[in-house]
Amino acid sequence: MPKISNKGQQMPESPIRKLVPYAEGAKKRGTKVYHLNIGQPDIKTPEVALEAVKNFDIKVLEYSHSAGFESYRTKLSNYYKSHGLPVNTEDIIITTGGSEALLFALGSTLDQGDEVIIPEPFYANYNGFATASGVTVVPVMSGIETGFALPPIEAFEKLITPKTKAILICNPGNPTGYLYSKEEIEKLAEIVKKHDLFLIADEVYREFAYDGLKHYSVLNIPGLEQHAIMIDSVSKRYSMCGARIGCVVSKNKEFMATAMKFAQARLSPPTYAQVASEAALDTPQSYFDEVITEYKDRRDTLVEEMNKIEGVTIATPKGAFYCIAKLPVKNADDFAQWLLEEYNFNGETVMVAPAAGFYSTPGVGLDEVRIAYVLKKEDLIKSVQILKEALKVYPNN
Template sequence: MLCLILQQNSTNRMPSVSNKGLEMPPSPIRKLTPYADKAKQEGKHIYHLNIGQPDIDTPQIMLDAIKNIDFKVWAYTPSEGTASYRGKLSSYYNKLGYAITPNDILVTNGGSEAITIAMQACINPGEEIIIPEPFYANYNGFACSAGIKIKPILSYIADGFALPPISEFEALITKNTKAIAICNPNNPTGYLYSRQELEALRDLCLKYDLFLLSDEAYREFCYDGREFISPMHLAGLEQHVIVLDTVSKRYSACGARLGCMITKNKEVWRTALKFAQARLSPPAVAQIAAEAAIDTPQSYFDAVKAEYTARRDVLVAGLNGIKGVYCPNPGGAFYVVAQLPIDDADSFCQWILEHFEYQNQTVMMAPASGFYSTSNAGRNEVRLAYVLNANDLNKALLCLEKGLEAYPGRTATA
């Protein structure tokens, strides 16, 4: 009898997952995928504006490098990345005026790992990092993994998501504040920070001895002749700034999963290397491809920038032409955040996949609420990525307009 009771108890019990696992937020970019999959099974064509997966061809020089690999053993690479790749990569950054050496670079498994390692190397569990929001949604997950606290500071769609006043940053600084992080050009808003804004951040970081983490995944995508400024360009920040980068967007090579962390602070670099050693090494094949990609001609980037500028213009004009919709014109990246006449973006983005179709088509977007850390912020906003051609963007805009007209939770507009 006792054995039977023990057997019953054992079948009714199971170990629980970690508290950190429960706290880890789901991706707002990918959480609607099951609804999109179901819509596809029902025969609907979906225009994917939810994720920053470019449809631009990867440079041929990068693909050829993979085809021509001739090693006999697919071996580990150094934890910091191969010397040949870091050497060539430093030349790329020095053409941009960063004045670094190969020994300032730590190669990572994607930009995501660069961010995670930087957080772990610079910030203790329980300490704080200030980030203007909306921000890249996975910052929440990275901070959760590192056990650190994000202190969000709101930027607003009404002023194009410009950097909030420095006084608001200063008001958030406590004895536990260790860093400020920015993404420039910004994901999800596309806002491009000015030299004046970055210099104000520099002065603040120097005043309070803070690290400045600069996510520069979209450096190549600045429009209308606007200047890209990195904190690496600003005198005085040499021991404070950490650049986080990736080949994903620059070369339309998201699947390569290769990024890097750059810092002139040797203590930070040595500390970050220990985290890199714990995960062994960055991918060998991706480094071979990325090393070759550095020789991509400027004409490639000029054509890509022209294409994204045209797509941006189509999307922004189309959104602002829909009654009740407002979208500022971004200066960089390939995203916009738009304000819609709806009660709740999470509900709308699910509804338009589950219950709506126009000529057997619908659109997938990312609710902007997931790009905020502040509760209830961005509830009527969505992020859209202009990674489709202009013809498809126009079709997606028509689906969105028809969807807004039919949505039960549409709010009144002037």
């Protein structure tokens, strides 16, 4: 029998999606499942984006330019400039989701065996992207006791080797919801300049900042033009996860020319999704104001309810729509599976994402889960009630 590649065998399962068969089984048994496991917003996609697709009158569904529609990139450039980011049309390559943008970034900056430092816990697919690219993830630990703030710069310095080529952050963070301060971003800027590294910032949740806090981009830092690479996406901003449109942005011309070769190899991003994404840029500010207000309300509700459960520790997120909760269980993977396979409370249960998959350090995060507060308040309250009751009877505490 032919042998599967070592790389394929090493590809990690998604902690977000690996429990799907158990959720499907629960639903077939008639159990209602509240999905707290995945960042799929229930917010409506802007009507202007949907109408653009409906009204797109073409005779041939052609390839687009490998970098994406010029009209879209120009409009996106104006969007960034309106948010204080000095981004020109030529600084943008449209990608098939933020995922492809990350693959382009890793493929253009790191060789086989090179190292990228990432504060953990981090978006689980960074492990998969690194494996696919032949890159080694070097984690630097952040903790729930600090709300997952940036680890001390000394911790980064200790990890830098001749193979280190980049630092990767998610800001605001998935799975933590932590929003890096201007001072923290400036500290990272200093270290990448000192050691001549790339600073790759996944900023797909940049619109989601709470409590009067402001998102500070790596592109806001003067003198970092040759180091900074920004990853962005329409998925969360416009509740358009299925569009699979993102972009990679940088002022570094050599990097962009290299990323363009990857873009040419996959031909072009999807046409209809670009039409929707370009139109989405006309979404009024009122849409975002309402969305931010809604998510902040959901966050406050979730944190308040979770804090009522004995033995639970939760870090209050400052952005995005995720948080990490430490539960009074030995193994959150087993607990999450048990919730779907064996438990229900009045015919209902919840699906969470075990947090160990958001770390690359073995044995860390075993008692933690990631919760996405993408459900309406009433459902969040029900979900936390189910968790509370489940923890009372879970047999493996």
